Structures are given as structure tokens and as C-alpha cells.
Amino acid sequence: MSKIPVIEIFGPTIQGEGMVIGQKTMFVRTAGCDYSCSWCDSAFTWDGSGKSLIKQMTAEEIWNELKRLGGNGFSFVTISGGNPALIRHLEHLVRILKENGIQIGVETQGSRWQDWLYEVDQLTISPKPPSSGMKTDFTVLTEILEKLENRKGSQQVSLKVVVFDEKDYGFAKEVHLRYPGVPFFLQVGNDDIATTDQKKLVHHLLKKYEALIDTVMADEELKNVKVLPQLHTLVWGNKRGV
Numbered sequence: 001m002s003k004i005p006v007i008e009i010f011g012p013t014i015q016g017e018g019m020v021i022g023q024k025t026m027f028v029r030t031a032g033c034d035y036s037c038s039w040c041d042s043a044f045t046w047d048g049s050g051k052s053l054i055k056q057m058t059a060e061e062i063w064n065e066l067k068r069l070g071g072n073g074f075s076f077v078t079i080s081g082g083n084p085a086l087i088r089h090l091e092h093l094v095r096i097l098k099e100n101g102i103q104i105g106v107e108t109q110g111s112r113w114q115d116w117l118y119e120v121d122q123l124t125i126s127p128k129p130p131s132s133g134m135k136t137d138f139t140v141l142t143e144i145l146e147k148l149e150n151r152k153g154s155q156q157v158s159l160k161v162v163v164f165d166e167k168d169y170g171f172a173k174e175v176h177l178r179y180p181g182v183p184f185f186l187q188v189g190n191d192d193i194a195t196t197d198q199k200k201l202v203h204h205l206l207k208k209y210e211a212l213i214d215t216v217m218a219d220e221e222l223k224n225v226k227v228l229p230q231l232h233t234l235v236w237g238n239k240r241g242v
């Protein structure tokens, strides 16, 4: 059976970001990314520091681990990474989750396509702004969004851009104005991903959230948008596996 590189499986917890914020969910985090964002809060998935944590698992093994951790107490699984859209074999996990009546969420940056993305119930695509050091290939992103336009009725797709500075804000606007029909989220960037001083971090991030709200409220070009913090970071700081 084909193996999937998994770096962590955790939950149940709440989805802390984006269109499904607050949803009770399990997480499967795959290893490996085609990007290397300067501020990635999950760099251990791709920078070698988490190498010893990576397990090659079959879809059945992942499903068994999800049940061991979550028992009968979950109906939603979020697949993140790294970039899960690098891994074709996730189609097997998606099938097992579907067969068991589990709703699926995916977090990806919109740089790669896989056919199993059609089966995802809540798909968050998060193009990277300039501060990440990455460059979005808009031809690829447009192709992906065009494929998803013909999706079945129950699937929801959203765009989410993390904002650290003014240039990022300009990029976020560009993305929203390019794809005005796709539900759009702005997310506060965490620029202190290493600190263990949670009180200070939360205070700092709430200030940044307030500033981002102020900017968007004053901006006539951004109307039908949602502005969110990373809720899990406000609750648990930079802790991993929550």
C-alpha cells in the first residue's frame, strides 16, 4: 500500500484559522513543502528539524491513529502540512474518511493540484504575500480555482492571505480583486513564532489584529471580506500539536 509522509496527527482541537474557524477537528500534518516561507510556523515539516518525527504511513494506519486519538468524538479531519497537495497518495486517506462519513478540510498554498482536492469539503487556499519571500504563480493559482469552479455543490473553497506588513496588505487586495467571487479571509501574521511568553505574544497579536481590522474597515475596496486572528495561537501560543 502506498505510504504518506506524516509528521504529526493530533486532536480533537478547534480549527483556529479561516473559513472553518472554531470547528471541532482532528489534524493530519504531512511532511514536505515546495515553499520555504520566511515566517512559516510549521517549518519543522520541511527544514529538516523534524526529520525524526516523519513516519511513512498508509491511509489505514492514519485512520487508525485518528480513531485512537479521537475515539468516536469527531466528524471532521483537517489535512495540513507542509503542502499536502504534493502527495498524490492522500487520495486513499480522502476515500477512507469519506467512507466513514468524515468531513474533510485541507490547507494548501495553491501551488500544486491533485484530483483528490475535488473531494475536499472545506478547501482553504493561502497564496503567500511578499514578506514570505515566495512568489505566487498566478497562472497555476487561476488554473486551480477554475477547476474548482465546476465543483459539486457541497464543496466550499476560500482564499486566505496572511498579512505582516503594508506590502502584504497590497498583495491580499490584489488576490481578492483578481478572484472577487471566492470567499476571502485576511489573517494576522504571527511574527514571533519562537517565543514562549504567551501573555506577551497574545497582547502583541491582538494589537496587530486591531490594526488590521482598522485598515480593512477604512478600505472601500475591501467589502465582502473576513478578518481573523489565528485563534489557536491566542489560546495556546506557539505550542505544537494543538
Ligand SMILES: C[S@@+](CC[C@H](N)C(=O)[O-])C[C@H]1O[C@@H](n2cnc3c(N)ncnc32)[C@H](O)[C@@H]1O
Residues within 6 Å of the ligand: 033, 039, 040, 041, 042, 080, 081, 082, 083, 084, 107, 108, 109, 125, 126, 160, 162, 187, 188, 189, 190, 191, 193, 230
Ligand atoms: C503551516 S501552513 C500549511 C499549509 C500550506 N502550506 C499553506 O501554507 O497554506 C497553514 C497555514 O498557516 C499559515 N501560517 C504559517 N505561518 C504563519 C504565521 N507565522 N502567522 C500566521 N499564519 C501562518 C499559512 O499561511 C497557512 O495558511
Ligand SMILES: Nc1nc2[nH]cc(C(=O)O)c2c(=O)[nH]1
Residues within 6 Å of the ligand: 013, 014, 015, 016, 017, 042, 080, 081, 107, 232, 242
Ligand atoms: N488549531 C489549529 N488550527 C489550525 N489551522 C491551521 C493550522 C495549520 O497549521 O495548518 C492549524 C493548527 O496547527 N492548529
Ligand code: SF4
Residues within 6 Å of the ligand: 033, 034, 035, 036, 037, 040, 041, 042, 043, 045, 081, 082, 083, 109, 128
Ligand atoms: S507554504 Fe505553508 S508550510 Fe510551506 S513554508 Fe509556507 S507556510 Fe510553511
Ligand SMILES: [Mg+2]
Residues within 6 Å of the ligand: 041, 042
Ligand atoms: Mg499552524
